[in-house]
Amino acid sequence: MKKYSILNSRVPRVDAVDKVTGKALYTDDIKMPGILIGAILHSPLAHARILNIDTSLAERLPGVKAVVTHREAGTTPYGVSPARYDETIFCHDKVRYVGDEIAAVAAIDLDTALEAVSLIKVDFEELPVVLDGRRAMEEGRPLLHDIYKNNICAEVHWHFGDIEQGKKESYIVRTDHLTSKMQDAAFLEPQSVIAEVDSHGNLTMWSSTQAPHYIQRTLAMALNIPLHKVRVIKPAVGGGFGPKASCSTAELATCLLAIKTGKPVKLTFDREQVFLHSRARHQFFHTMTTGVKKDGTLAFLDHQCILDGGAYASFGIATIYYAGSLLGGPYRLKNMKYDGYRVVTNKPACGAQRGHGAVIARALFEVQLDRIAEELGTDPIELRLKNVMEAGETTCNELFVSSFGMREALEAVRDSAAWKKKRSLSGKTRGQGRGIGAACGFFVSGAGYPIYRSRTYHCTVVTKVDDVGGGVTVSSGAADIGQGSDTVLAMITAEELGLPLDDVKVISGDSNLSVDLGAYSSRTTLMTGAACRDAARDVKRQILEAIAGVLCVPPETLDLKDGKVESLSGELDFSKIREEYLREHKGFIDLPNELCLTFREASRIAFLERGSIVGVGMYRPPPLGGSFKGATVGTSPAFGCSAQVAEVSVDLGTGEITVENITGAHDCGFAINRTQVEGQMQGSMMMGMGEALMEQIIYDKKGRIVNANLAEYKIPTAMDMPHLEAIIVESNEPHGPYGAKEVGEGAIMPVIPSILNAVYDATGVRIEELPLTPERLVAAMEEAKKKPSLQENP
Amino acid sequence: MKKLISLNVNGIAHELAVEPRRTLLELLREDLGLTGTKKGCGIGDCGACTVLVDGVATFSCLTLAIQVNGCSVETVEGLTKDGKLSRLQQAFVDHGAIQCGYCTPGMLMTTTELLRRNQHPKEQEIRKAISGNLCRCTGYQKIVEAIQEVARSENEEI
Ligand code: FES
Ligand code: FES
Numbered sequence: 001m002k003k004y005s006i007l008n009s010r011v012p013r014v015d016a017v018d019k020v021t022g023k024a025l026y027t028d029d030i031k032m033p034g035i036l037i038g039a040i041l042h043s044p045l046a047h048a049r050i051l052n053i054d055t056s057l058a059e060r061l062p063g064v065k066a067v068v069t070h071r072e073a074g075t076t077p078y079g080v081s082p083a084r085y086d087e088t089i090f091c092h093d094k095v096r097y098v099g100d101e102i103a104a105v106a107a108i109d110l111d112t113a114l115e116a117v118s119l120i121k122v123d124f125e126e127l128p129v130v131l132d133g134r135r136a137m138e139e140g141r142p143l144l145h146d147i148y149k150n151n152i153c154a155e156v157h158w159h160f161g162d163i164e165q166g167k168k169e170s171y172i173v174r175t176d177h178l179t180s181k182m183q184d185a186a187f188l189e190p191q192s193v194i195a196e197v198d199s200h201g202n203l204t205m206w207s208s209t210q211a212p213h214y215i216q217r218t219l220a221m222a223l224n225i226p227l228h229k230v231r232v233i234k235p236a237v238g239g240g241f242g243p244k245a246s247c248s249t250a251e252l253a254t255c256l257l258a259i260k261t262g263k264p265v266k267l268t269f270d271r272e273q274v275f276l277h278s279r280a281r282h283q284f285f286h287t288m289t290t291g292v293k294k295d296g297t298l299a300f301l302d303h304q305c306i307l308d309g310g311a312y313a314s315f316g317i318a319t320i321y322y323a324g325s326l327l328g329g330p331y332r333l334k335n336m337k338y339d340g341y342r343v344v345t346n347k348p349a350c351g352a353q354r355g356h357g358a359v360i361a362r363a364l365f366e367v368q369l370d371r372i373a374e375e376l377g378t379d380p381i382e383l384r385l386k387n388v389m390e391a392g393e394t395t396c397n398e399l400f401v402s403s404f405g406m407r408e409a410l411e412a413v414r415d416s417a418a419w420k421k422k423r424s425l426s427g428k429t430r431g432q433g434r435g436i437g438a439a440c441g442f443f444v445s446g447a448g449y450p451i452y453r454s455r456t457y458h459c460t461v462v463t464k465v466d467d468v469g470g471g472v473t474v475s476s477g478a479a480d481i482g483q484g485s486d487t488v489l490a491m492i493t494a495e496e497l498g499l500p501l502d503d504v505k506v507i508s509g510d511s512n513l514s515v516d517l518g519a520y521s522s523r524t525t526l527m528t529g530a531a532c533r534d535a536a537r538d539v540k541r542q543i544l545e546a547i548a549g550v551l552c553v554p555p556e557t558l559d560l561k562d563g564k565v566e567s568l569s570g571e572l573d574f575s576k577i578r579e580e581y582l583r584e585h586k587g588f589i590d591l592p593n594e595l596c597l598t599f600r601e602a603s604r605i606a607f608l609e610r611g612s613i614v615g616v617g618m619y620r621p622p623p624l625g626g627s628f629k630g631a632t633v634g635t636s637p638a639f640g641c642s643a644q645v646a647e648v649s650v651d652l653g654t655g656e657i658t659v660e661n662i663t664g665a666h667d668c669g670f671a672i673n674r675t676q677v678e679g680q681m682q683g684s685m686m687m688g689m690g691e692a693l694m695e696q697i698i699y700d701k702k703g704r705i706v707n708a709n710l711a712e713y714k715i716p717t718a719m720d721m722p723h724l725e726a727i728i729v730e731s732n733e734p735h736g737p738y739g740a741k742e743v744g745e746g747a748i749m750p751v752i753p754s755i756l757n758a759v760y761d762a763t764g765v766r767i768e769e770l771p772l773t774p775e776r777l778v779a780a781m782e783e784a785k786k787k788p789s790l791q792e793n794p
Numbered sequence: 795m796k797k798l799i800s801l802n803v804n805g806i807a808h809e810l811a812v813e814p815r816r817t818l819l820e821l822l823r824e825d826l827g828l829t830g831t832k833k834g835c836g837i838g839d840c841g842a843c844t845v846l847v848d849g850v851a852t853f854s855c856l857t858l859a860i861q862v863n864g865c866s867v868e869t870v871e872g873l874t875k876d877g878k879l880s881r882l883q884q885a886f887v888d889h890g891a892i893q894c895g896y897c898t899p900g901m902l903m904t905t906t907e908l909l910r911r912n913q914h915p916k917e918q919e920i921r922k923a924i925s926g927n928l929c930r931c932t933g934y935q936k937i938v939e940a941i942q943e944v945a946r947s948e949n950e951e952i
Contacts, residue, residue: 019898021870021883022828188896238834238896239893271840681934718937793894
């Protein structure tokens with residue numbers, strides 16, 4: 001591998017010191033003189049017609065500066081996918097879930113705003129609710145939206161290859177099911193928004209968002225303001241994991257309140273509102289029939305899925321496609337059929353969450369592979385190794401994998417977790433309370449197409465050399481939401497220009513700086529990283545050309561390294577070229593006196609020669625994917641893959657599951673920052689483990705969330721988490737900068753199934769409903785005792 | 795009716811008139827501008843708002859300002875001494891124990907208390923101590939490793 005001075009290292013993140021000292025500013029930390037506080041009126045009912053909204057009492061409350069409803073906001077439909085714009089800023093005809101937004105208030109303080117909200121009177125006509133996603137499509141069910149016949153928001157029907165042929169070739173065919181529950185992303189920072197309008201009618205919004213560019217577009221569209229008059233700034237963000245990628249009513253309403261009042265307005269969600277707004281993981285109902293040949297070669301997959309998406313489409317169209325398309329890898333699978341339905345129900349809308357759409361599908365498929373391995377009498381890792389794709393192959397749904405360390409990752413976890421030794425025992429110890437399980441995963445490294453139809457560049461990066469010389473500033477619209485993209489951009493720039501990290505300033509997350517589609521689909525390192533590299537190279541070329549011109553040497557003979565200009569063709573005399581620099585810095589005491597030319601001098605001399613030096617980099621993926629309907633979703637310039645082994649112990653009496661350790665390996669192509677890659681893997685392990693064992697949104701009969709808080713919606717604590725071993729695999733992706741591709745989401749893929757497979761090993765029973773709570777496990781163990789013949793030989 | 799209270803925050807004495815329902819979290823963030831202390835839930839479930847009150851790790855969202863009358867409060871802004879990071883802060887930086895950073899201030903305060911009480915906690919003691927501080931980003935692995943580095947050292951300073 002090429003030697004780098006800073007890439008592939010473990011330098012601390014650029015925002016680390018600000019974050020350990022409390023200096024980092026998150027949206028709610030920002031203060032402004034005269035700022036008003038906003039609050040939202042949420043629907044108390046899951047499904048009702050709005051007959052009348054009376055805001056007069058609220059308006060008269062002293063301290064209230066504005067009250068807005070659909071009358072002020074208008075009813076321009078918006079959403080995520082242009083084909084499914086089904087939301088309006090406020091409800092006007094109906095409310096569709098408990099939490100749906102009806103009105104908003106701006107007042108001098110929070111108490112007044114909340115009191116005003118409580119004074120808004122809404123007359124409803126209650127409607128029957130649809131809460132069960134499996135039954136939402138049935139004839140005669142109440143309909144949520146006129147535009148969704150039978151409550152079907154999207155459906156996908158794909159058939160690649162020929163599954164009938166696959167069936168004929170199969171030696172084993174089996175059908176299995178897996179159901180999950182809606183999740184909450186449970187990022188620690190509740191959404192917060194500040195909006196302000198200046199005297200020229202420019203709207204600026206600060207928001208804890210993952211996607212400033214898309215939010216800018218949505219604000220402009222829904223509020224009917226020219227795009228260039230809208231600026232979205234992302235301060236430090238306390239995690240997003242998907243839900244913060246779509247535009248929210250909080251954002252739209254706060255802007256509207258700022259426009260109405262002419263004052264800055266802040267609106268911050270409380271934790272319950274985070275749950276109500278949701279836009280997190282869908283509920284999935286998967287059924288898969290998989291066939292393999294006698295030698296273990298995969299023959300076909302026939303997959304049906306219903307997604308319960310809650311009240312609105314949000315990201316759900318992409319979700320339903322991802323749920324099918326990402327099973328195309330990481331195994332060679334020639335024949336695949338997929339029938340997916342995304343339905344709407346009277347619950348908070350679901351959207352994207354880490355591992356978008358693919359997590360539960362992956363879990364079931366990997367469980368199936370385990371069950372098939374058992375039927376074949378083969379080791380489950382061997383069965384997987386037999387089927388894994390290699391770099392250069394294309395899946396049946398036309399996804400091309402240009403680099404692919406799947407085999408290496410599987411072998412790495414197998415060896416590191418002492419799989420062979422431990423697993424060889426499990427034949428004898430199956431069902432005795434200790435278990436080990438494995439699984440793999442596959443994920444995009446950046447969506448191949450933007451959400452709106454366009455040839456738009458997916459990102460641009462502008463790097464400007466300080467006119468005074470010395471350092472550079474990298475400007476990018478990319479959104480660092482905690483994953484560390486600012487650090488990646490700084491490291492890439494420092495590497496290219498031979499600068500210390502401290503001389504690279506990164507400003508980002510501002511729609512004024514550049515177009516960047518945002519932090520979703522694990523795209524930033526590959527796409528913005530590539531643009532950033534090109535911007536730095538552009539800068540470097542210009543500096544070296546300027547210096548070469550003065551020195552009368554060919555620019556190819558010069559390089560930038562270790563903060564200096566390096567000559568590749570023997571020693572050069574810099575005394576002449578630095579004369580002017582020395583003259584203009586008379587009085588400075590830190591003047592260069594070395595034989596070499598420092599970057600500080602070179603960059604200033606380049607400015608004297610040519611004026612401001614600005615480098616630009618852009619990235620747009622090449623056309624990707626097939627020509628079938630929905631072929632764009634799942635395409636990516638590169639694919640990450642991962643493998644994992646989990647070990648569990650189970651109390652066979654209480655059903656309590658302890659995850660003893662997790663060993664994961666992820667192919668990220670090339671680790672720009674090794675610590676950050678491991679951090680993404682470990683965070684994925686935690687989120688996946690939570691989903692496997694404890695996380696579920698619980699609704700009552702009226703569609704109200706009964707556990708909308710972080711005590712009853714349990715996420716893993718430090719006590720729940722085992723030691724997490726993260727192994728980095730580097731396959732050198734040809735389409736990624738320096739060979740890099742994703743890690744942020746792909747690493748979650750094998751987590752749930754490796755735990756499910758380990759729990760089976762420990763207990764001898766299979767569970768078809770997530771999360772795998774002690775109650776469900778005990779019930780399944782009891783059931784298995786009653787009819788042992790139906791379970792696989794324990 | 796507002797009540798007059800006096801308290802010491804990070805070594806600085808303050809006298810303030812506060813509403814009886816004002817929380818310590820609001821007092822710190824809004825009245826004193828110490829926004830390093832975070833609010834993740836407001837009801838004692840997440841630990842993001844943890845500060846030290848007379849040396850004891852406390853959820854500032856569940857503590858009324860009037861309850862800390864006469865107390866000494868330490869927040870994340872007070873961990874740095876003479877512009878230098880504390881060893882614990884430095885260990886968080888070096889080990890990559892920070893991602894989004896929203897849990898970090900609370901995590902640092904809880905751990906500061908732990909290490910003052912117990913200079914060499916074992917891994918299980920560390921995990922137990924921070925189990926009231928949720929982190930959604932890191933899986934806790936690098937946080938635990940950072941704390942372990944400080945816990946291994948014989949240097950009494952945290
Ligand atoms: S904000 Fe105090 S515990 Fe969550
Ligand atoms: S670093 Fe994000 S919550 Fe801990």
